[in-house]
Amino acid sequence: MNKKLIAVVFAIGLGAIAWVGWGFADSSWLALAVTGVIAAVYLLGAYELRQFRCATATLAGALNAMTQPLTELGAWLALLHPSLQNPVRLRIEGERVSMPGPTLTPYLVGLLVMLGMLGTFLGMVVTFKGAVFALEGSADLFAIRSALAAPIKGLGLSFGTSVAGVAASAMLGLMSALSRRERMEVLRQLDTCTATVLRPFSLKHQQQETLHETFKAMPVIVDRLQTMIEGLERRTQHLDQQLLSQQQQFHGDVRVAYTGLAQSVGQSLHESLNASARAASENIQPLVVRAMAEIADATQAQLTELSSRFETSTRTVSDTWAAALRALRDEEALRGAAAVQRLDQLQAAVAEHLTKLGASLEIPLTRLLQTAHDVPQAAAGVIAELRQEMHHLAVRNNAALEERAALLSRIGTLLETMDKAARQFTDTLGVQTHQVADVATHVASSAVELTSLGEAFGHGVQLFNASNEKLIGSLQRIEGTLGQSMARSDEQLAYYVAQAREVIDLSITSQQGIMEDWRRLHGKQTVVTDGGSR
Secondary structure (H helix, E strand, C coil), rough: HHHHHHHHHHHHHHHHHHHHHHHCCCCCCHHHHHHHHHHHHHHHHHHHHHHHHCCCCCHHHHHHHCCCCCCHHHHHHCCCCCCHHHHHHHHHHHCCCCCCCCHHHHHHHHHHHHHHHHHHHHHHHHHHHHHHHHHHHHHCCCHHHHHHHHHHHHHHHHHHHHHHHHHHHHHHHHHHHHHHHHHHHHHHHHHHHCCCHHHCCCCCHHHHHHHHHHHHHHHHHHHHHEEEEEEEEHHHHHHHHHHHHHHHHHHHHHHHHHHHHHHHHHHHHHHEEEEEEEHHHHHHHHHHHHHHHHHHHHHHHHHHHHHEEEEEEEHHHHHHHHHHHHHHHHHHHHHHHHHHHHHHHHHHHHHHHHCCCCCCCHHHHHHHHHHHHHHHHHHHHHHHHHHHHHHHHHHHHHHHHHHHHHHHHHHHHHHHHHHHHHHHHHHHHHHHHHHHHHHHCCCCCHHHHHHHHHHHHHHHHHHHHHHHHHHHHHHHHHHHHHHHHHHHHHHHHHHHHHHHHHHHHHHHHHHHHHHHHHHHHHHHCCCCHHHHCC
């Protein structure tokens, strides 16, 4: 059923393309060429789907022809299409891998639509060029209508490529969906067979079988291991006994052999040593006597020569030391006299230098002490003046605050007055409004009253404007007074801060001068002390 449906869909798509191409056979070679490209792309997609369906058919045929039970998986996989052998083997072994599908068909479905639109656009370009040529080439209305007839007909034909592209794309997409559905049905059948007939070839089943066989063989293996262990224990005990007996026998034989060897070697050594000692004593005795005599003669000669040399060296050293001591005594006497003379000169120079230094430092130290004495007094005077000015500034600030409080009270009074005037104006306006309402009914007879009402209203407005102007002037004066007082306060504060800064700078400069003079004096005293010590 699915095979027939796919054939019908393919025939419909191919027929639509052929019908559109037949319509362009005598009218437009460009549209016919685009239709031919659409047909080629459609046939390429149909060919790929046919290969896809053939692979699906091999899988379906192999599943239907499967014998139960299946003995060898490789021979059964050889019946499948080469593109399905590895994925099917992996799915049978238990891995959830995806099956290969059509690769070009999804792209070709969209390409067919694009090719149809391309043919339409090209036909429209050619049609519009013909229309422009017809409009530019003639001025007669009848001629223009007859010239535009052919391009308009060609415009209708140019949309045929879109029809062919869309129809081919729809049919190719439908065939792809049907082919995929067919593949899914076969895969469901494969999954069913994997769970039943092909289960022995799955990795999980093989692992279970291996574990089951292992569990069955475990008792036999344990019995054999137990028997082997018992045999090894018996054999080990027998070997230990044999080894112990052989070691005891070997030790006895070695003891006897070593005892005999030691006795024979000891006797041989004793005999050879006795003979060697006798021969050596006989041969060495004359040599020893002669050597001792020669050694005694040589020793006596050497002692005599050493005693004579020692006496000569003693006399030479004593003469040398006596001459050196006499020269050293003379040189030290000369050095002492020169040192006493140099010390007298140095003491005179130091005394003269200290006298000059005391005379030169007397005036700077007097001035320095006077400056150090005046600086705290000046600083105390400036600080007292600064405190007095700050007190005056605080008094003026308090007076300004009192003036501001008075001004604020006056502003409050003025505001209350304005409030009262506004209420009076509102009341007057209300009364006058009622009067106007009453007078409106008697306009003809109360013209004088209406005039007086207008004058009263104008007078009230003037009073309000005058009071408002007075209030504005008062506020401006208050603002000017506050600004002037703040400016004076800022100027005085800046002046006091500058004076305090000058006093502090003067004190710091004086202290730095004192420290520099003290350092120079200390340096000179250090130089004088070093010269005296030298």
